[in-house]
Amino acid sequence: MNAPLKALNEMQRLTSPFPESVIVKEWRAKGRKVIGWYNPYVPEEIIDAAGMLPFEVTGDNEPVQMQGAEAHIYANSCSKIRTCWQLGLDGKYNFLDGYVSTHMCDQDMRLYEVWSYYKKLPFMELIYAPRKRTEEAVQLYATDLDSFRDRLSQYLICRIPDQRVADSIKLYNRGRELMMQLYELRKRDRPPVTGAEAVEVSKAAARMPRERFNGLMEQMLAEIKSTGREIKRARRLMLIGNDLHNTTQITALESKDAVVVVDEMDIGIRRAWGQVDTKLPPMEALARHYVMGRPVDKHTWNSDGRLEFIGEMAEQYKVDGVVSQNVRFCTYLGWDKFDLKKQLQERGTPILELDLEYGHPGGAQMKIRAEAFMEMLESRVSTGTKRSAAKAALPT
Numbered sequence: 001m002n003a004p005l006k007a008l009n010e011m012q013r014l015t016s017p018f019p020e021s022v023i024v025k026e027w028r029a030k031g032r033k034v035i036g037w038y039n040p041y042v043p044e045e046i047i048d049a050a051g052m053l054p055f056e057v058t059g060d061n062e063p064v065q066m067q068g069a070e071a072h073i074y075a076n077s078c079s080k081i082r083t084c085w086q087l088g089l090d091g092k093y094n095f096l097d098g099y100v101s102t103h104m105c106d107q108d109m110r111l112y113e114v115w116s117y118y119k120k121l122p123f124m125e126l127i128y129a130p131r132k133r134t135e136e137a138v139q140l141y142a143t144d145l146d147s148f149r150d151r152l153s154q155y156l157i158c159r160i161p162d163q164r165v166a167d168s169i170k171l172y173n174r175g176r177e178l179m180m181q182l183y184e185l186r187k188r189d190r191p192p193v194t195g196a197e198a199v200e201v202s203k204a205a206a207r208m209p210r211e212r213f214n215g216l217m218e219q220m221l222a223e224i225k226s227t228g229r230e231i232k233r234a235r236r237l238m239l240i241g242n243d244l245h246n247t248t249q250i251t252a253l254e255s256k257d258a259v260v261v262v263d264e265m266d267i268g269i270r271r272a273w274g275q276v277d278t279k280l281p282p283m284e285a286l287a288r289h290y291v292m293g294r295p296v297d298k299h300t301w302n303s304d305g306r307l308e309f310i311g312e313m314a315e316q317y318k319v320d321g322v323v324s325q326n327v328r329f330c331t332y333l334g335w336d337k338f339d340l341k342k343q344l345q346e347r348g349t350p351i352l353e354l355d356l357e358y359g360h361p362g363g364a365q366m367k368i369r370a371e372a373f374m375e376m377l378e379s380r381v382s383t384g385t386k387r388s389a390a391k392a393a394l395p396t
Contacts, residue, residue: 002229007220008197011204011213018060019087020095023208027053033097036121038084038111040266040297041102041129043145043286045172045276048210049164050152056206057093058245059083059359072114078107078329080242080358085111088119098123098155100148104131104299105332123155131299133292142287149283165282171210172276178217179205179272185221186261187317190230195239195260196247202267203245233259235377238319240264240310242327246359252367253323256374262317264310270294298332307336307343314349320377321350323370327358350376 014023024034035047036057044054059080066079069086087093098121101112109126116124128144130137153159182201185192193201201220205213223229235258243265244250250260263269276289296305314322322344326333337353344351352373354366 002231003227005193005197005220005223005229007216007223008200010219011208011216012200014212015204015207018062019055019092019207021207023212024053024055024095027209028095034095035098035100035123036093036096037100039102039104039108039129040270041104041141041290042100042127043290044206044210045165045168045286046145046149046152046160047100048168048171050156050160052097053209054206055096056203057084057088057096057099058203058206058243059087060203061246061248063246063357063360072118073110076329077110078327078358079360080327081107081111083359085114088115093119096121098125100125100127102127102129104129123152125151129299130291133296133300133305138287138291141291142284145283145287162282165286166278168210169276169278169282169285171214173278175205175210175214175217176272176275178214178221181221182217183262183269183272185224188230190232191259191261192224192229192231194231194251194254195237195263196250196254198260199244199247199250199263199268202271203247205271206267231259233257235259235320235374236261236318238262238264238310238314238317238322239268239325240322241325241333242330242358243267244325246361248361249325249356249366252361253370256370258374260323261319262313264295264306264313266297269313270297298330298336304339307340310340311343311347311349314344314347319349320380321352321373323352323354323373325354325356328355350380 015021027034033052034055035052036055037044037047038057047054064083064086066082066086068089069082073082073085099115101108103109103126112126125148127148128141130141149160179202182193182198186198233254237253237258237260239250239260240263245267254260273295274289274293277285280288295309298306300306324340341351352369354369
């Protein structure tokens, strides 16, 4: 009932070693280009429509020593940025033909600047990403996406036609649909995958050709159905905050007789959420989806929608507790801490707040705090504490 998933094993084989993996080497051996992207407001569909492989620039399961990166980026900057730049300095991303990011975050822009100055690639692009979810924001973003397509076409010396973009939208929509099917299965009392396995799936989606990923996702869902795979753990958790690409951190949480059944990460549920409207012109449809079609994220000017989404997902997935993990020096999530804690308390949902270095194991402190949190969740069950009672007990 709990055997390894063959399709997931194949995803991990193809995307290893990180980052210049088996699938990347196969792709480049055919003379095809790879474009690195950073930030979820870079539409992979446009890169795919150009016949290139979109590859998310991240860290992975091994911690990175960042002394070299800190010669160019302050030590009190986001550790995800410093990790990615260290990997760039170490030559791990030398297979990239281009790098695309956005103005969404000052830290993202700093990474783009140092990459452009010290490791400039044949194609470098910075896209404007709006911080509001309005019609004006959609139009502004759409204009910049058109410019991005134009510049990518100039790099190719070949115009990327609307039909190619439309075809890529359908391909990526299918991938989102399959990933959301996995999220729906995780609502079960006994979900078919662990949180760590689900994140490995999402990592693979951003590191391999989407058509191949979709095929393996279809195999995985069929495998789950045929085997009746179940994860039997006592506590159901929701993971929120910054992206975690080091799944050993999630495994450490799940080793405490718990399973992560849902998340609120860009790498997770936002990557799987929604469908790009295929009835609209393709470039307009992309702009509308990336600005309005996904759950509100930490960068959005009014983050109330993000907090409401977290509460709704916690209820839908019947979680016992929420683990909020913030990459150290991420100010966006720091601003939300007070309101987030207040809202979850009103819903009667316990929260564990962790400040972590991106990509590094949590260590003894995280272990102790996680154990104490699980014991608290256990005591709530043994004393019959319910969310409704916890909510009623709060002062008005």
